[in-house]
Amino acid sequence: MQEPKNLKYLLFGGTFILANKLQFVGDKMVNVLTTKQWFLLLNILDLSKEGVPTVTSLASAMDTSRQNIAKMLESMEKTGLVEVVTSVADKRVRQVSMTPFGMSQVKIAENEAQYFLREVFSGLSEDELALGSKVMLKMMENLEQLKGNFK
Secondary structure, three states: OOOOOOHHHHHHHHHHHHHHHHHHHHHHHOOOOOHHHHHHHHHHHHHHOOOOOEHHHHHHHHOOOHHHHHHHHHHHHHOOOEEEEEOOOOOOOEEEEEOHHHHHHHHHHHHHHHHHHHHHOOOOOHHHHHHHHHHHHHHHHHHHHHHHHHO
16 A cells, blocks of 8 residues: 555555455464454453453453354354353343363464464564554544444
């Protein structure tokens, strides 16, 4: 992509292009899981530190819809990566846990993903990473405020 004169255009359009390339290349380099599955499993692990994650808590953590998470979990449950059960305390709540097979796949993916992430961020200084992180967080904050207009 050629750098346009309008840097906002680059950040706006580049975000879509970057997301697509991250997913495409990540899916090819991390063989056992798709990048979205890997991200979901990492969120399950993270949320498990505070209790049993639910479909709703995962959707919130990943900033996506419950329907999107439910669809991904349905596919991942069929392949034995996760188990989704109805809460005993509240029949409306669906709780998610990772299976031993899912855990083994996360460990395999982690090794493959380390190389992928190293390559994605190669050549970037700590200052560039810090600045890029600040820009991304500020854009996400601005979008969250805009999202509030549509509730």
